[in-house]
Amino acid sequence: MSRPVEFDRDQAVQKAVHLFWQRGYQATSLTDLLDAMGLSRSSFYAAFGDKRGLFVECLNVFASRNQALLQRARDRKPPMAALRSYFERNFGQTSDPDLHFGCMLVNTVIELAAIDQGLCDLAGQHLKTVQDLFEACLGDAGAEPDEAKQAAAFLMMVNEGARVSDRQRISIPDQLARINTAFGYVESSIANRNPANAQL
Amino acid sequence: MSRPVEFDRDQAVQKAVHLFWQRGYQATSLTDLLDAMGLSRSSFYAAFGDKRGLFVECLNVFASRNQALLQRARDRKPPMAALRSYFERNFGQTSDPDLHFGCMLVNTVIELAAIDQGLCDLAGQHLKTVQDLFEACLGDAGAEPDEAKQAAAFLMMVNEGARVSDRQRISIPDQLARINTAFGYVESSIANRNPANAQL
DNA sequence: ATAATTATGGACTTACCGTTCCAGAAAGAT
DNA sequence: ATCTTTCTGGAACGGTAAGTCCATAATTAT
Numbered sequence: 157m158s159r160p161v162e163f164d165r166d167q168a169v170q171k172a173v174h175l176f177w178q179r180g181y182q183a184t185s186l187t188d189l190l191d192a193m194g195l196s197r198s199s200f201y202a203a204f205g206d207k208r209g210l211f212v213e214c215l216n217v218f219a220s221r222n223q224a225l226l227q228r229a230r231d232r233k234p235p236m237a238a239l240r241s242y243f244e245r246n247f248g249q250t251s252d253p254d255l256h257f258g259c260m261l262v263n264t265v266i267e268l269a270a271i272d273q274g275l276c277d278l279a280g281q282h283l284k285t286v287q288d289l290f291e292a293c294l295g296d297a298g299a300e301p302d303e304a305k306q307a308a309a310f311l312m313m314v315n316e317g318a319r320v321s322d323r324q325r326i327s328i329p330d331q332l333a334r335i336n337t338a339f340g341y342v343e344s345s346i347a348n349r350n351p352a353n354a355q356l
Numbered sequence: 357m358s359r360p361v362e363f364d365r366d367q368a369v370q371k372a373v374h375l376f377w378q379r380g381y382q383a384t385s386l387t388d389l390l391d392a393m394g395l396s397r398s399s400f401y402a403a404f405g406d407k408r409g410l411f412v413e414c415l416n417v418f419a420s421r422n423q424a425l426l427q428r429a430r431d432r433k434p435p436m437a438a439l440r441s442y443f444e445r446n447f448g449q450t451s452d453p454d455l456h457f458g459c460m461l462v463n464t465v466i467e468l469a470a471i472d473q474g475l476c477d478l479a480g481q482h483l484k485t486v487q488d489l490f491e492a493c494l495g496d497a498g499a500e501p502d503e504a505k506q507a508a509a510f511l512m513m514v515n516e517g518a519r520v521s522d523r524q525r526i527s528i529p530d531q532l533a534r535i536n537t538a539f540g541y542v543e544s545s546i547a548n549r550n551p552a553n554a555q556l
Numbered sequence: 557a558t559a560a561t562t563a564t565g566g567a568c569t570t571a572c573c574g575t576t577c578c579a580g581a582a583a584g585a586t
Numbered sequence: 587a588t589c590t591t592t593c594t595g596g597a598a599c600g601g602t603a604a605g606t607c608c609a610t611a612a613t614t615a616t
Contacts, residue, residue, distance in 0.1 A: 317516035341541035396564055
């Protein structure tokens with residue numbers, strides 16, 4: 157009955173995620189987005205409402221991809237190894253500077269804290285979900301509930317800090333060394349309190 | 357011979373620091389700045405060149421204030437207590453949400469990483485200076501040189517992470533608990549390797 | 557008092573922002 | 587093949603951004 161949409165919506169959103177991730181919300185103009193997504197202004201507004209609406213969608217896509225990454229590792233490895241791989245994959249994976257954009261959620265919190273509280277809160281919620289996943293992994297690794305909560309909060313702080321360093325193009329070995337330091341602290345703390353779990 | 361400047365330059369810069377710190381570089385318009393600093397466009401351009409020039413000046417002012425904070429604590433307290441007080445002062449001090457802007461250097465790195473590499477690098481340099489101060493404190497506390505370097509890098513990561521949490525209006529007790537966790541790890545690590553320094 | 561010099565306020569310029577709108581192209585249903 | 591519906595490209599809009607410029611006000615030196 158009617159003419160069908162010509163572009164692949166999911167693919168267009170992927171492109172937008174990449175741009176927003178790299179340059180942030182404010183510095184990404186609609187023109188940049190249209191060029192990258194390969195569609196015209198009218199199609200854009202028909203499909204996504206407005207720039208902010210697209211950003212919300214991108215935030216959600218990024219968050220679920222991010223959570224899936226950790227969840228998959230959790231299904232396949234021992235809990236502490238899964239946690240470690242989440243950190244190492246995010247930071248050590250490649251030396252291509254074009255992939256060191258930190259974490260879109262962290263970037264959003266910082267950029268928009270005083271500008272758009274709704275977007276900042278949404279990003280914060282997603283981060284909280286990841287922190288809950290951390291906590292679950294730590295529980296699996298044998299940490300007591302309160303210890304798991306405390307260590308998860310600590311690891312989220314480490315994650316956020318590592319994402320900041322990531323944007324400064326810190327060398328990968330240095331980055332991995334920091335993560336290793338942090339995990340060494342957490343693991344020895346869990347092992348000390350609960351020697352039965354020397355094997356994590 | 358000539359008419360003197362009517363405004364207090366230092367005071368005007370302070371106001372600008374506050375604004376940039378809170379809202380970031382891009383979201384702070386020249387109009388915002390002029391209103392807060394209480395001067396006209398012509399005076400502004402005569403005194404500071406342009407918006408970017410003022411931002412550089414603000415970054416330097418913020419960084420030196422920040423370093424002075426840690427340096428003063430270092431002069432007055434045992435080294436680990438000085439480090440702790442730096443972290444606690446920056447996060448626990450007040451519950452006024454209007455003062456939880458994180459760290460202007462961290463904010464700048466995140467906001468401008470892909471936008472203005474010069475400004476990002478300048479902020480990164482200032483952060484590195486703070487990290488060197490961390491390292492010096494840890495050395496004073498009895499850490500071996502390589503251990504001090506490693507722990508300083510770790511603490512900078514914690515600092516950056518805490519600044520991110522700060523912008524999410526995380527509760528002060530939670531924030532202090534995280535910092536306490538991190539310092540507990542570092543202190544027990546130093547004490548274990550070098551039991552002579554049980555007193556830090 | 558007057559001349560010389562410099563700061564100041566505000567209008568102006570240029571460029572880009574996000575968004576709206578409309579004419580026309582493309583596709584399915586009959 | 588035609589009609590209807592929906593999508594598409596691009597022009598246009600109002601608003602705001604940073605930066606420039608000039609007439610005027612204010613100050614000091616003579």
